[in-house]
Amino acid sequence: MHAPENLKPLLQEILQQALTVNDGKVADYIPALAEVKADYCALTVATLDGSVTSVGDSQVAFSIQSISKIFGLMLAMERMGESLWERVQMEPSGQPFNSIVQLEWEKGIPRNPMINAGAILVSDVLVSHFSASKSALLSMVRSLCHRENVGVDSRVHESEREHGARNSALAYLMKSFGNIEADVEEVLDHYFWQCALTMTTEDLARSLAFLANRGKCPLSGKQITTHRDAQRINALMSTSGMYDQSGQFAFTVGLPAKSGVGGGIVAIVPDYGVIAAWSPPLNSFGNSARSMAMIRNLANRLGLSVY
Numbered sequence: 211m212h213a214p215e216n217l218k219p220l221l222q223e224i225l226q227q228a229l230t231v232n233d234g235k236v237a238d239y240i241p242a243l244a245e246v247k248a249d250y251c252a253l254t255v256a257t258l259d260g261s262v263t264s265v266g267d268s269q270v271a272f273s274i275q276s277i278s279k280i281f282g283l284m285l286a287m288e289r290m291g292e293s294l295w296e297r298v299q300m301e302p303s304g305q306p307f308n309s310i311v312q313l314e315w316e317k318g319i320p321r322n323p324m325i326n327a328g329a330i331l332v333s334d335v336l337v338s339h340f341s342a343s344k345s346a347l348l349s350m351v352r353s354l355c356h357r358e359n360v361g362v363d364s365r366v367h368e369s370e371r372e373h374g375a376r377n378s379a380l381a382y383l384m385k386s387f388g389n390i391e392a393d394v395e396e397v398l399d400h401y402f403w404q405c406a407l408t409m410t411t412e413d414l415a416r417s418l419a420f421l422a423n424r425g426k427c428p429l430s431g432k433q434i435t436t437h438r439d440a441q442r443i444n445a446l447m448s449t450s451g452m453y454d455q456s457g458q459f460a461f462t463v464g465l466p467a468k469s470g471v472g473g474g475i476v477a478i479v480p481d482y483g484v485i486a487a488w489s490p491p492l493n494s495f496g497n498s499a500r501s502m503a504m505i506r507n508l509a510n511r512l513g514l515s516v517y
């Protein structure tokens with residue numbers, strides 16, 4: 211495996227290459243996200259020996275959006291155990307992340323926790339099982355990335371609430387099938403709030419290192435999830451983390467990954483570390499074009515694939 215001390219020049223080269231990728235468009239269906247500069251670009255690798263190597267805008271915090279689906283899922287798995295899987299499936303959807311069609315055919319049971327319907331269902335579990343679901347999630351995220359001032363962008367939170375018709379439709383449809391227990395508006399507020407968490411690529415890489423390390427945080431030595439749950443989260447990321455581009459990502463990269471419409475993507479390399487990339491312009495699947503290019507090039511250069 212590539213020694214971490216030699217990574218910097220390689221990351222620099224890959225970042226420069228990615229800056230020549232000019233396809234894609236910054237998300238504008240959430241107006242506050244449309245204001246983010248398109249030329250931000252960052253790449254971080256955190257390895258299990260504790261070293262973190264970064265290039266570009268790795269100190270700039272951005273809206274993690276759907277990457278938060280991993281954090282919500284961790285808490286819901288811990289609270290619900292096996293019974294969670296009666297309310298959300300573990301199959302790829304083959305549909306866009308905010309699609310509604312399957313949800314009616316499948317009686318309000320979302321395809322997986324990595325698409326919006328699944329994460330709204332997970333938000334219902336959190337709102338129903340924690341007296342303060344937002345602070346439970348925030349303190350978990352802060353302790354995972356060892357940074358106490360990780361926060362939430364309240365403008366993004368508000369902006370998404372004001373333009374949340376599609377997510378509201380998903381939540382009310384699930385409620386009509388009896389698959390949402392709490393008050394729908396409270397569930398949506400939690401979901402929008404967690405999407406508005408802001409983190410840097412370094413925070414993301416550090417916080418998810420346990421997924422590459424059989425559930426154990428390599429820095430603190432603390433067991434964050436069981437080994438089995440870490441494997442399950444990685445499996446869901448592999449099959450569904452890049453939405454309806456998950457098959458292509460598995461074919462060309464071969465790592466469990468999760469993207470968000472803020473332009474971030476995290477990829478897990480079991481027994482090695484985490485790659486986190488960020489650049490706002492998105493392709494037609496809602497995945498960052500440059501972040502995908504950076505992770506694909508790095509994985510190919512280092513021969514990193516789980517297959």
Ligand SMILES: NC(=O)CC[C@H](N)C(=O)O
Pocket residue numbers: 274275276277307308326370377405469470471472496
């Ligand atoms: N893919 C994403 O990052 C989607 C999250 C976004 N907050 C939404 O609900 O539409």
